[in-house]
Amino acid sequence: MQVFFVTMTFETGNSAGFLANHMARLFAAGLARRIQPLGLAPAQFMVLLVLWDGDGLTQRDLVERLDVEQATMANTLARMERDGLITRQPSPTDKRARIVRLTDKARALEGDAKAAAQAQNNAALSGLSAAEADQLVDLMRRVVGTMQRRA
Known part of the structure; x- marks a missing residue:
């Protein structure tokens, strides 16, 4: 098996990291703008995307699924609780854990929020064919899988 390494300069237009970061910031x-x-x-x-797929996760579950820092998640959940999007209840099986649950307000936002995200994806990928968008x-x-395995 041959392994090929791509040599790229770290000019902004040729750096996968720079381009991925730039694309992520634009997305x-x-x-x-669309969900504001x-x-x-x-x-x-x-966080809502994960909870819409499966309500009733712990903060640790959310940290692992979204690959964010514990402190960042704690701050996000505190804002979400303040805004009436989630509740946090003690876990019946782990005294240290709290179960994060969606409120009716958060459930009601699902359709509009996902539509806004889809509109953003459609706009961003509009310069590509369907096959190119799928390939991207x-x-x-x-790439994400490779980086997660190496982390």
């Missing part, structure tokens, strides 16, 4: 800014009328921030939206997403998943 986040576009998403923020719903009273959401991007970090809250990411596949390549991004592979």
Whole structure:
């Protein structure tokens, strides 16, 4: 098996890291503009996406699934609780853990928030064919997986 390494200069236009970071910031800014009328921030939206898939997770579960720092998650959850999006209840099986649950307010935002995110994705990928967009997403998943395995 041959292994090939791509040599790139660290000029901004050739650096995968720079481009990924720049693209992520542009996506986040576009998403923020689209979900702001719903009273959401991007970090809250990411937590909601996970909870809409499976309500009743612990803060630790959310940290692991979103790959963020514990302190960052604690601050995000505190804001979400203040904004009436979640409740935190003691875990019946672990005295130290609290279960994060969606409120009716958060459940009611799901359709509009996901539509806003889809609109942002559509706008960002509009310069690509459907096959190219699928390929980009596949390549991004592979890079993320590689980086997670090496972390």
